[in-house]
Amino acid sequence: MEKVAVIGAGSWGTALALVLADNGHHVRLWGRRQDQINEINALHTNEKYLPGVALPTQMVGYTSLQEAVDGVSTLLLVAPTKAMREVLAELRPHLSEAVTIVHASKGIEPGTYKRISEIIAEEIPASLRKSIVVLSGPSHAEEVSLRQPTTVTVSSENIEEAEFVQDLFINQAFRVYTNPDIVGVELGGALKNIIALGAGMSDGLGYGDNAKAALITRGLAEIARLGTKMGANPLTFAGLTGIGDLIVTCTSVHSRNWRAGNMLGKGKALQAVLDQMGMVVEGVRTTKAAYELAKKEEVEMPITSVLHDVLFAGKDAKEAVDELMKRSRTHEVEDVSSLLSELQ
Ligand SMILES: NC(=O)C1=CN([C@@H]2O[C@H](COP(=O)(O)OP(=O)(O)OC[C@H]3O[C@@H](n4cnc5c(N)ncnc54)[C@H](OP(=O)(O)O)[C@@H]3O)[C@@H](O)[C@H]2O)C=CC1
Numbered sequence: 001m002e003k004v005a006v007i008g009a010g011s012w013g014t015a016l017a018l019v020l021a022d023n024g025h026h027v028r029l030w031g032r033r034q035d036q037i038n039e040i041n042a043l044h045t046n047e048k049y050l051p052g053v054a055l056p057t058q059m060v061g062y063t064s065l066q067e068a069v070d071g072v073s074t075l076l077l078v079a080p081t082k083a084m085r086e087v088l089a090e091l092r093p094h095l096s097e098a099v100t101i102v103h104a105s106k107g108i109e110p111g112t113y114k115r116i117s118e119i120i121a122e123e124i125p126a127s128l129r130k131s132i133v134v135l136s137g138p139s140h141a142e143e144v145s146l147r148q149p150t151t152v153t154v155s156s157e158n159i160e161e162a163e164f165v166q167d168l169f170i171n172q173a174f175r176v177y178t179n180p181d182i183v184g185v186e187l188g189g190a191l192k193n194i195i196a197l198g199a200g201m202s203d204g205l206g207y208g209d210n211a212k213a214a215l216i217t218r219g220l221a222e223i224a225r226l227g228t229k230m231g232a233n234p235l236t237f238a239g240l241t242g243i244g245d246l247i248v249t250c251t252s253v254h255s256r257n258w259r260a261g262n263m264l265g266k267g268k269a270l271q272a273v274l275d276q277m278g279m280v281v282e283g284v285r286t287t288k289a290a291y292e293l294a295k296k297e298e299v300e301m302p303i304t305s306v307l308h309d310v311l312f313a314g315k316d317a318k319e320a321v322d323e324l325m326k327r328s329r330t331h332e333v334e335d336v337s338s339l340l341s342e343l344q
């Protein structure tokens with residue numbers, strides 16, 4: 001059995017800690033608020049983030065990073081993307097030997113356009129890490145904590161380390177696959193949150209299932225377009241961390257991105273929505289990062305582009321949909337359009 005420190009005691013960190021504890025591992029869950037950690041240790045609950053869920057008694061909460069990481073073989077990072085660098089910088093002095101570093105967060109850093117594995121590689125020296133492994137896929141914490149059937153993918157440049165992490169997590173309710181395409185796995189997980197905001201917005205505007213199916217399908221097309229430009233395997237977007245996560249986030253009431261989009265579609269202002277959510281809505285920052293990255297890389301991302309304008313430039317949500325519908329006609333499959341333009 002392994003000693004694992006889970007860094008981030010929000011919904012997802014707590015749910016993943018529960019999977020590890022179910023598998024018999026020694027789990028330390030780090031959070032920054034003493035009241036929350038007292039609750040986890042005394043009452044074995046985390047009511048703010050996973051209401052009604054009884055946590056295993058062998059899961060121990062810490063507010064000291066030093067104590068949480070002392071002697072562990074594996075770190076699981078589950079902080080919001082915007083806090084990742086700060087958490088890693090705080091963590092670094094407490095690491096004395098190389099550990100396996102897993103992350104399960106979903107985002108891209110605005111300004112640098114770095115994926116989280118790239119941020120980890122920058123912040124933690126190579127001598128202190130055995131490998132960096134990404135865990136991603138269609139997996140809402142609320143369902144994982146009820147042990148409902150869930151599938152995810154782990155990805156690393158080091159296949160043995162990916163398999164080590166697969167073995168840490170896999171159980172009857174939580175099935176884990178491996179995929180060597182770390183770029184595709186991370187980008188699929190991050191970019192689907194943009195489309196989920198759009199799907200929520202479409203529902204909030206009162207549009208139906210046709211519109212949502214269009215957003216999911218054309219959303220996947222633009223995710224794959226940017227992803228392949230950044231070096232991903234296009235087939236990854238047909239898998240759990242691509243279409244799988246896109247479906248769950250665009251259609252589940254558990255999705256914070258969908259819920260935030262829904263409120264925006266009903267006319268609420270962005271800041272009011274974020275204040276009301278009280279949980280991380282990664283899609284907002286990721287929209288900004290992806291919009292800028294797509295411009296830089298000259299990749300067409302029409303849905304991301306109009307969402308960017310709704311979130312950050314005051315565009316009306318209904319007008320954004322009209323704009324998407326009025327775009328000039330095109331082929332659905334890009335290879336066809338490039339072939340035709342070559343023939344012309
Ligand atoms: N929830 C889910 O089902 C899933 C989430 N994810 C991803 O996991 C990541 C974390 O999300 P999730 O757990 O849901 O988020 P939550 O909103 O549930 O919790 C956020 C957690 O991060 C902590 N936090 C916030 N800011 C900082 C900071 N500056 N330094 C340290 N800790 C901080 C919060 O602490 P505090 O309470 O003290 O504010 C809280 O513990 C995201 O990238 C998300 O996309 C991926 C798959 C599923």
Ligand SMILES: O=C(CO)COP(=O)(O)O
Nearest residue numbers: 137138139140255256257
């Ligand atoms: O990534 C997730 C499910 O796979 C969680 O999505 P939300 O952050 O929108 O809740």
